[in-house]
Amino acid sequence: MGLEETVGQSALTTKIDAVLNWGRKNSLWPLPFGTACCAIEFMGVVASPFDISRFGAEVVRFSPRQSDLLMVAGTITHKQAVILKRIYHQMAEPKWVLAMGACASAGAFYDNYCTLQGIDQIIPVDVYIPGCPPRPEAVLHAVVELQKRIQNGEKPKGMQGAA
């Protein structure tokens, strides 16, 4: 039954979705929305000792149209929040969001008049990375975690409601 009977062992058969997901997972293009201290650690993640390119995610793009992974690295204030929301909506689907660090995840110890208490108040977040700032290994862990979900065919948070 199926394609294997016709082509035998000469070709590898798979589902088109699996191929797409495999491709997506290994070529995430991050948009580093770096605002604060975490952005400096993100530079560390990109630099050679940790080297995010080992996970296929080194093509950093500052244009939302060209990227599918929004890495929010740093404190988001109310002044910044409108910009962040616009950037998120400018990205093409499927798109994933990483909240790097305590500020992006929950506002951290900036529990005050100007700081957004976590970016999930305005955009859906797929993976949260704890730490102030998180170590580069933690960021890589989050990328790997995201890759697993993509390979399994899980939809990004932002698309789950729509389906």
Added chain:
Amino acid sequence: MSTSDRIGRFLREMGEALEAEHNPYGEKSFRVAPEQIRPVLEKLRRDYGFDLLLDITAIDKIELGKAGEPRFDVIYNLRPHDTGDRIRLKTSVPESDPALPSVQDLWKTANWCERETWDQYGIRFKGHPNLKRILNHKDFVGHPLRKDYDIKKQQWLSEADDLMDEMEKKRKRTSDALSKETLFVNLGPSHPAFHGAIRILAELDGETIRNSVSEIGYLHRGFEKSAEKGTYTHVIPYTDRLNYLSSVSNNVAYCMQVEHMLDVEVPRRTQVIRVILSELARIMDHMVCIGAALVDLGALTNFWFLFNEREKIYDVIEALCGARLTHCYIRIGGLAHDLHDGFEAGVRALLQSIPETMTDVQNLVGRNRIFLDRVIGVGVISKEDAISYGFTGPCLRACGIPHDLRKDEPYYGYEEYDWDVVIGENGDTYDRLWVRFEEVNQSVRIIEQALSSMPGGPVNVDDKRITLPPKDAVHGNIEALMNHFMLIMNGVAPPAGDSYRAVEAPNGELGFLIVSDGSPKPYKIKVRPPCFMIFSAFDEMIEGGMVQDAIATLGSLNVVAGELDR
């Protein structure tokens, strides 16, 4: 003119307008009537050489219990650019009509300082050309640093400011400007060269920037308000996140200030350790500045070189305190703990590798035609303008002014080390970057000497009011337990009054103005962030140049958003 001369002469001439204020810390602070403040400031600027306006801020005195007095004090913090003759002027304004004359025509930096004071305290400055919010967003209602503004009262913004009001004002300066067809472009806040949190609106004629308006405040995360809510010790982790490229420098500046207010001096060993860590922080800061500036110019290789070296410094600091970036290692009265055994060997290895890396990078760019063409003669600022804008640190030294607080107001024994102040000549982007390259080498010299002269002994002051008792004593006797409890719950309480001291941070003069009401909570803390003043000159520096020059200029200024917006 020596210190006593200058201030003595000023007192003789202006004595009637001034009321010397008792300052428990022996700092020169005078009270001036509101209608006298402008004439007095004008005199100071024109006749006495106080050409560097460090900061303008206010105090909301409502909780100080001084009934009958006007609600706000406005403080002007000044010094001549080349000496340590510091002076502070204070004037009172009532809540009903909080207004003062603007001094933005005397010092260019006053423009932004006054905007910030308006934004945070609601004090108006008459004659200011553009008195609008600077740190908070345009829809914000109220003034957050007033004591009656609830720290948790958040306000949402629905749409970013289009900045066209400021732009139209600027365009009207030249009559032909409105007739020409131009293009408006936003650079930032999400832009690779604008590092996340800075925005300019540029009016372009082809690729030339005719007018530019900058907007900051995207990373205003309420440092000053947050600092008022806990004890003095609680502020230390917040200071880490001001200039996060060199957190130790901020820790040191803050703790040194509080120690000064408590009238204690940390042991010699601690001083030497603080010097070593501050210089390592300076090296790390300059590395990121140079690395990021070169990336923006398209020279990516240098970034890898510099970040590899930075990782080596991280390793040493991580072994010391467990954190890579935000160290929080300095404590009021000393350090969190003494050095670990491998520290000296680790730093000695760094002293070998850092100069090698810097030489590699200098070899890559030093004779590179593309690099030189893009930085020489670009983003020039004159000495006079630099001082008027409140420049300090490498950006001021790049203009050829050899001022460095480590030499001019030495602290922690900097005067005993043999090192040179690095200066530039033209105040252009090339000079600013090259001053930083050379300062790294000077920092290496300082660290070498400091390591060799490291004394033994304790790292914390022997004072029960300040230093936590050893853990075994806390677990062993009731007195130490009580002492520990009191220090954790209350901490230190400097005498009532206000004090300002500064250190030479990697970006320039970083100072903390702390107002104490005698209680264990700081009444007010105002940072004097060097890059806030430096960035206020940015529009003027890039107007008339090309877009690509703006990118190169910004990279060389090392604007760190955490410090810029606080």
